[in-house]
Each structure stands twice: as C-alpha cells, then as structure tokens.
Amino acid sequence: MRAPEFWSENGLPAQLLEPFGQLFGLAGRLRRRLSRPRQAPVPVICVGNLTVGGAGKTPTVLALAERLRAQGHRPHVLIRGYGGRARGPLRVDPGRHDCARVGDEALLLSAVAPTWIAPDRLAGTEAAARAGADCVLMDDGFQNPRLAPDLAFVVVDGGYGFGNRRLLPAGPLRERITDGLSRAQAVIRIGADRHAIDRLLPARLPRIEAELRPAPDAPRIAGRRLLAFAGMGRPDKLFATLSAAGAELVGCERFADHHRYRRREIERLLGRAACADALCITTTKDAVRLPADLRSDVAVLPIVLRWQESEVLDRLLERALAGQPIGA
Numbered sequence: 001m002r003a004p005e006f007w008s009e010n011g012l013p014a015q016l017l018e019p020f021g022q023l024f025g026l027a028g029r030l031r032r033r034l035s036r037p038r039q040a041p042v043p044v045i046c047v048g049n050l051t052v053g054g055a056g057k058t059p060t061v062l063a064l065a066e067r068l069r070a071q072g073h074r075p076h077v078l079i080r081g082y083g084g085r086a087r088g089p090l091r092v093d094p095g096r097h098d099c100a101r102v103g104d105e106a107l108l109l110s111a112v113a114p115t116w117i118a119p120d121r122l123a124g125t126e127a128a129a130r131a132g133a134d135c136v137l138m139d140d141g142f143q144n145p146r147l148a149p150d151l152a153f154v155v156v157d158g159g160y161g162f163g164n165r166r167l168l169p170a171g172p173l174r175e176r177i178t179d180g181l182s183r184a185q186a187v188i189r190i191g192a193d194r195h196a197i198d199r200l201l202p203a204r205l206p207r208i209e210a211e212l213r214p215a216p217d218a219p220r221i222a223g224r225r226l227l228a229f230a231g232m233g234r235p236d237k238l239f240a241t242l243s244a245a246g247a248e249l250v251g252c253e254r255f256a257d258h259h260r261y262r263r264r265e266i267e268r269l270l271g272r273a274a275c276a277d278a279l280c281i282t283t284t285k286d287a288v289r290l291p292a293d294l295r296s297d298v299a300v301l302p303i304v305l306r307w308q309e310s311e312v313l314d315r316l317l318e319r320a321l322a323g324q325p326i327g328a
Helices: 012-034 057-070 104-110 121-132 179-182 235-246 265-277 292-297 312-322
Strands: 042-047 075-079 115-117 135-139 151-157 186-190 207-214 226-233 248-255 281-283 299-301 301-308
Touching: 042 057, 057 075, 057 104, 057 135, 057 151, 057 186, 057 207, 057 301, 057 312, 075 121, 104 115, 115 281, 121 135, 135 207, 151 179, 151 312, 186 226, 186 312, 207 235, 207 312, 226 235, 235 248, 235 281, 235 299, 265 281, 265 292, 265 312
Parallel strands: 042 135, 042 151, 075 115, 075 135, 151 186, 186 207, 226 248, 226 281, 281 299
Antiparallel strands: 207 301
C-alpha cells in the first residue's frame, strides 16, 4: 500500500479512525506481553521501524551487510518475503527465484549477502546458522515477539518522522512510539531531522545519522529530462532525490508498495516519456518487478546509505557480535 496523505496530518479522517488505532495498539501490546521471545543460535541484529513502509530499512540492511562483511563476518539476511509466495525457510537463489516467488526486497538483498525467506523468524535464523552464518541481519520483524534480537535498530526517515504519530489505521504507527523505543538499542535517522524527531528520543538512546545518495554507478541525472515512477511506501523520496540531483522531472507516477507492474502500465509510461523527450527512471526495488523484456528501456537509480559517523555504530555491532549485553 502507499501511505495515505492523512497519515501526515491530524485531520478528520485520522480523528475518526483513532478508536480503531487504540484497539490495534492494545492488541499489539497484549501479543508482546503474552509471548516468550526465544534466543537464536547466532547473534541477531534487527533493523526495524515504528511506521509502515518507506523508512529505509532495506538500504540500511544492505549497508550493514557490506560493513559486517568488510570486518570479516559472515552475515546472512532474514526477511519475511513480502510480495512473494514462498514460505520458507528458503535461501534465495537469484538464478532460480523471481520476484513472484520471493519478493523484490529479497532479490536485492541476496546480491550482497545470503538471504533467507522465513515468516517464522526463529526457524530462519536456525537455517542460516546451519548454513554458516555467524550473525543474522533481520530486515523488519521488530514487532515480532517470538525472536529476541541481540541488537535492535529503529530506522526513522528524517523527512517523514512518525507521521501524525497515530496508530494504524489512523496513522502510520505500528505501535506507540514510547513502547517501540523502549525495546530499541539505537535509532538510525536517515536524512535531516525535519520533524523534531530527536526531541522524542530518550536521552539514553544512541542516535546514528545517515543519508541516502545515488550510488557511484548511478546514471547521469543532472540536467536530464526524466519521467520517474515508483511503487513503495513513499514514492516522493525518489522524486526528491532526482530533483536534488539536478534532474528536470516531466512527470511523477506513484504506485502502491510492491506493485507488480503490468506490461500496459510500463508501455504507457514509456510512451509518455517519448512524447516529452524524456527518459523513464525508477528504483532498483521497482526494476525487479518490471516485465523482463522492458527492463532495458527503463533507467534505474541505485542508491546507497552513507553513515555520517560510524564510531557508535561499530561499537554497538562489536558488543552484539561478542555476545555482550547492550543497555536498553
């Protein structure tokens, strides 16, 4: 789904849905209270968020996987596999599995580290450990009470914050901010803080700043006429990135998160771009969901996460991987 506009404001729709949000929050708190989290056979680093979609979890997992590999570790990635039909535990094989089987995010992650589809998070970590992982990066699963992570990051988009700070369906929150932050060991904020996020964070909680940038191998953007489209939680993030890089956007098309593109949709976009003497462009996550024979007609903007500082990050990772307790 794409985030509704009213999730960013406290208007009438949010107010009317507030009672349902309170019930949603109560159900989540009861589930966590009644659950007994189990420990995985290897250290688990959870990359989660408090809102629905678009915070930047997957780029964060990619960056962490590369960092851990550079330090000599053998990280495997664990993901639920949203958008795919596989149940798992299943190790993703990009040569055999497609988006319909494992989902778009799993295909992207498997290019950096061995990736497992497993709605049962504990079974997924056990499969990864048997396959040689010395640690597991869990993409999402922060609200899943069955598995106890050794280190839990909450990722926040600095440009969106926590929306209107209401619970689903009145707002984008999966749980109350205070509840979620009480279980986290650090917050990773991506982009400038435009919503006073830092004021909501407990003083004891470390903050790690990062930003998303076009990758070094990204196509030339500055001065080009582009027709951009994206199917993710907040497509406007792509459009803002392109504009900031100097592109001239002749059109912006928004689709629901994990949208499976039909041939006629892409042909329509390519036709619009041709009429405007522009190039179609999308994200790497969207590209794997395009019809295979049309992918070469659409430019892709790869992005990477850059840490503003790494001392706090490396210290937290080192303690988690050494089995040392991390203050909550």
